[in-house]
Amino acid sequence: MRKFKILALLLMASLMFAGCSKEDNKQTSSTEQKTEEKTEEKKEEAQEPTADNPMIVDEANKQIKVYAEVNDKFKNESTMHAIVAKSGKNNEQSMFVSYANQNDLYDALEKLGGKPGNNVTMDNMGKEAVKGDKIDLTFKFQDSDNELGINDVIKDSSGKEFDIRFGGNQKPAKDMNTGCMTCLQSCPLGITSNASQLIGADEKDGVKYTLADSVPADKAPVVITYKLAN
Numbered sequence: 001m002r003k004f005k006i007l008a009l010l011l012m013a014s015l016m017f018a019g020c021s022k023e024d025n026k027q028t029s030s031t032e033q034k035t036e037e038k039t040e041e042k043k044e045e046a047q048e049p050t051a052d053n054p055m056i057v058d059e060a061n062k063q064i065k066v067y068a069e070v071n072d073k074f075k076n077e078s079t080m081h082a083i084v085a086k087s088g089k090n091n092e093q094s095m096f097v098s099y100a101n102q103n104d105l106y107d108a109l110e111k112l113g114g115k116p117g118n119n120v121t122m123d124n125m126g127k128e129a130v131k132g133d134k135i136d137l138t139f140k141f142q143d144s145d146n147e148l149g150i151n152d153v154i155k156d157s158s159g160k161e162f163d164i165r166f167g168g169n170q171k172p173a174k175d176m177n178t179g180c181m182t183c184l185q186s187c188p189l190g191i192t193s194n195a196s197q198l199i200g201a202d203e204k205d206g207v208k209y210t211l212a213d214s215v216p217a218d219k220a221p222v223v224i225t226y227k228l229a230n
Helices: 002-046 102-111 170-176 201-205
Strands: 055-058 063-070 081-085 094-098 135-141 154-156 164-166 180-183 192-194 209-211 221-228
Touching (some): 094 221, 102 170, 102 221
Antiparallel strands (some): 081 180, 135 221, 154 209
């Protein structure tokens, strides 16, 4: 009888230990899962540019993300300057002011395999449309999960859709330091620009380029993505 009691006690202790062990494993597994989720969240955050780290180059997806801020006076005024570097001379004339640099954008596009057009010059501007690899340009505003295309964010009064190309212009971009990252007319200075309109379309033909009313208020942060379309 005594042996039976001892065996019973040993069995109960064994079952209790097994239960505790399973519970410990559950807790360990749960902790590990939460740690992995936090790590993934940090990785995602690291992939988004900030004012302190304004450019992220994603070689796997052939895209570049830059941090910028809204200049909302261009909801009512027209400008051919879509995105200009904060360090550039034309930064006050641009719809979006980027903390990234135009020369770094050129280098990043080349690194991803982009081929610049380099066909629009100071001599032929207004007569020739920019060439180079096509760029898909999207905008993601703070507190929004939606990525908007350029035609949703910027309006061309003529009704033409934007056709953004890797124009190139590395040397004049450095020499002139206008900071032009994206122009809305085929430009001899912009790293990227619009093949749908020639220089002078605004002054000669009265075309106006303005921000959509849905664009957030002045200084609102935005992540702009340059993606090679081919």
